[in-house]
Amino acid sequence: MTIRIISKTYLLNLLKMTLRRIFYLSLYYFREFLLSRVFQIIIFFFVFSFLTSSLVGILAVSEEKKVLLDFFLAATYLTSILFSIVYPPLSINNEIETKRIYLVISKSTSRYECFFSKFFAFVVTSFALVLISTSVFFIFLSIFKGYHLPSSYFKEIAFIVLKTIVIISISMGFSFITSSFYSTILITTMIWIASHFTLELKYSLNNIKSAIDYFGYISYLLPDFSYQKLDMNIFLHYMVYSSAWLYLAATIFDKKEL
Amino acid sequence: MTVLRLLLFVLVLQFSHLFIYDHENHILSIYNFRFLSNISQAIAFCSTGLKKEFGDLLFIRLLQYYGKKNFYYDDYLDGYYPLMNIKVRDLAIVDPFYENAIVLGNTILAFGLKETINAKSNLKIALISNRNNHKYLNLLAAIITYESNKKNIIDEKTLLFLYESALEDSSSDMFRNIVAFLCLKGGRKDLAISLYRKVIEKSNDKNYKEKAIRKLKELKAL
Numbered sequence: 370m371t372i373r374i375i376s377k378t379y380l381l382n383l384l385k386m387t388l389r390r391i392f393y394l395s396l397y398y399f400r401e402f403l404l405s406r407v408f409q410i411i412i413f414f415f416v417f418s419f420l421t422s423s424l425v426g427i428l429a430v431s432e433e434k435k436v437l438l439d440f441f442l443a444a445t446y447l448t449s450i451l452f453s454i455v456y457p458p459l460s461i462n463n464e465i466e467t468k469r470i471y472l473v474i475s476k477s478t479s480r481y482e483c484f485f486s487k488f489f490a491f492v493v494t495s496f497a498l499v500l501i502s503t504s505v506f507f508i509f510l511s512i513f514k515g516y517h518l519p520s521s522y523f524k525e526i527a528f529i530v531l532k533t534i535v536i537i538s539i540s541m542g543f544s545f546i547t548s549s550f551y552s553t554i555l556i557t558t559m560i561w562i563a564s565h566f567t568l569e570l571k572y573s574l575n576n577i578k579s580a581i582d583y584f585g586y587i588s589y590l591l592p593d594f595s596y597q598k599l600d601m602n603i604f605l606h607y608m609v610y611s612s613a614w615l616y617l618a619a620t621i622f623d624k625k626e627l
Numbered sequence: 628m629t630v631l632r633l634l635l636f637v638l639v640l641q642f643s644h645l646f647i648y649d650h651e652n653h654i655l656s657i658y659n660f661r662f663l664s665n666i667s668q669a670i671a672f673c674s675t676g677l678k679k680e681f682g683d684l685l686f687i688r689l690l691q692y693y694g695k696k697n698f699y700y701d702d703y704l705d706g707y708y709p710l711m712n713i714k715v716r717d718l719a720i721v722d723p724f725y726e727n728a729i730v731l732g733n734t735i736l737a738f739g740l741k742e743t744i745n746a747k748s749n750l751k752i753a754l755i756s757n758r759n760n761h762k763y764l765n766l767l768a769a770i771i772t773y774e775s776n777k778k779n780i781i782d783e784k785t786l787l788f789l790y791e792s793a794l795e796d797s798s799s800d801m802f803r804n805i806v807a808f809l810c811l812k813g814g815r816k817d818l819a820i821s822l823y824r825k826v827i828e829k830s831n832d833k834n835y836k837e838k839a840i841r842k843l844k845e846l847k848a849l
Contacts, residue, residue: 425683429686432683439679532676565674606644609646616635616639
């Protein structure tokens with residue numbers, strides 16, 4: 370009975386220490402991103418898309434609010450996707466090339482802790498980017514246009530964050546599979562684009578007429594980004610899909626010779 | 628061991644698709660984009676997941692076209708917009724949920740440019756994936772009423788389509804009354820009687836019920 374209590378306390382302490390290490394490492398990687406060149410480029414891209422979106426809204430006359438909201442969502446989506454495709458492979462490759470990863474692993478941090486701290490840092494950073502963009506749009510809409518953000522806007526924001534998590538997990542997976550970050554960025558971009566046509570690939574599978582239609586089976590290896598509205602089924606699909614990629618990436622990183 | 632892990636990875640990827648297997652996707656797939664006038668632009672937008680934004684752009688282009696006289700043809704008189712139908716149809720295919728834009732475009736087509744047939748077909752395209760949308764159904768009924776007043780004929784096919792929509796539980800009493808009136812005008816007494824009976828059965832409004840009872844007495848169906 371006594372041994373069981375000790376081991377329970379021991380496990381809890383171990384969990385707390387692991388989470389604390391992951392938290393501080395994530396904070397370090399987050400700060401690293403804020404000081405990087407990629408952050409400046411992403412901010413420039415965001416400002417450019419924000420200005421374009423605000424100008425397009427004027428052309429819509431009676432539908433200005435809807436067009437502004439749609440284009441602001443698009444700007445948020447593209448900014449977060451740009452970050453999730455470009456920064457994870459860049460950061461991971463940089464750490465491995467400069468051997469900085471040895472500093473982290475040598476300090477009684479397991480490879481899994483290092484891996485998940487990077488993942489959480491990327492997720493928190495993409496969430497922070499989405500939060501910044503939503504705040505800017507909220508200020509612009511309420512002060513300059515007199516509109517307010519509807520509740521459905523926040524559901525769309527949650528949808529964007531989920532898609533970003535999927536793309537981050539894919540880009541992290543390919544970062545450890547390939548040694549070049551250019552190929553990771555290219556492959557992740559191709560997967561992101563192809564995922565928007567998963568519905569059509571599945572449709573072609575149901576109507577197979579020639580051998581080339583069997584290529585449609587690749588749709589079951591891609592995430593499904595053809596849906597426009599978030600619900601429980603799509604949430605579960607994205608969570609299970611990104612878990613599979615994280616499992617693969619963590620396993621490869623654990624066995625990789627750095 | 629590596630092969631097993633890879634196999635597990637692929638299995639979990641496929642398993643994730645089970646959650647969305649046979650999941651109803653209310654938006655038309657891009658398979659229907661083959662009817663668009665500019666498919667390459669549509670594919671470019673859809674490949675980045677910006678289908679709604681493309682619909683917004685199409686609406687802006689529609690406004691720019693209609694707001695400018697003699698946009699493409701210098702020798703046509705004022706009020707002639709030959710590309711209007713194409714622009715409204717593109718909008719109905721790309722984003723059938725963009726209600727205000729589709730209603731505006733089809734209203735211009737039907738009542739401004741007198742292209743009632745095109746307006747009806749565009750609304751039916753939008754209704755394929757946005758079923759029982761009352762704005763579209765009411766506009767369709769209004770177009771048929773306009774046609775019947777101008778040409779003294781009723782489009783029976785569209786009338787039957789509206790009749791089936793009016794029988795749905797989600798349709799309003801006002802819409803059922805409009806369709807019943809059109810059925811009577813088109814000589815379809817039987818359809819009108821069934822609609823008035825539906826109003827009596829489903830309506831919570833005393834006025835609509837009394838009106839339906841009065842109409843059935845006139846038609847000697849009560």
